Amino acid sequence: MPELPEVEYVARQLREELPGRRIVSVTVGWPRTLGGMEPSEFVTRVTGQVVGAIGRRGKHLIVELDGGDALVIHRRMSGNLIFLPPEERDPWARIVFGLDDGRTLVFSDPRKFGRTLLVSQVELSDLFASLGPEPLEDEFTAEELQARLRGSRRAIKAALLDQSVVVGLGNIYADEALFRARIHPLRPAASLSHEEVAQLRDAIRETLLMGIEHGGTTFGRHRDVYDEAGTNLDYLNVYRRIGQPCRVCGQPIERVVIAQRSSHYCPHCQPRV
């Protein structure tokens, strides 16, 4: 579920809560969430650590620990990081962190696709080695994007989902950005003019910023750390609006499958030519 806006929103919240807090207990409810590390090693290396800076790279949330290691959390499809109210239990708790202020932070993940990895600094950079530019940073220019699309004949939608082209976009925001740029999702990536790439670059940034502003898109399970849903669903133009009238021209929104994912677009505003 979570794409860049949902991860960034939660990162900002954790930045207000976690730095300086000591992790006093760790419980592993689903070992595979650790991505191969033995639960005993994870618990040993995390327990007693003091949280440092909170970061984000693409859809990965980074929690620095004072010993030099870092927790890298990827929520994948259904994961949430939530402060669990006292005396409440979460049926989907995969990892539970007890803090020195008495609170409990839970990695809650019904579908179990999410990952909470403990990595050294070296492992961290290896993990991110093949990731593309951050779309909200200055490095993400139209020239940079065009360079990464050059020579690619696959559908632009598929290219936008590829985290080595640009990080942070998922199925919702890729569709929304293409609508905002008025580009059909099946257009071959390298067929976009420089003008169109420039529009797309701007559209990506605006779409993501809007998502962050609204606390992310919730149509299913996305919640922030206080268990609140985001409101960005109300502002979407095409995603999950099949058959409904385009907010710009009134034509019904259509669906096509690209890279095994539902893609939503307006046939009038986003011409195939």
Add this chain to the structure above:
DNA sequence: CTATAAACCTGCTGGC
């Protein structure tokens, strides 16, 4: 390089 399918998992919705 590109495309496609399957795998990893559980839960919700809609149709009959």
Add this chain to the structure above:
DNA sequence: TGCCAGCAGGTTTATA
């Protein structure tokens, strides 16, 4: 009401 098919915010790996 009950059951089943289909679908869901992501990523990796295998196969053609």
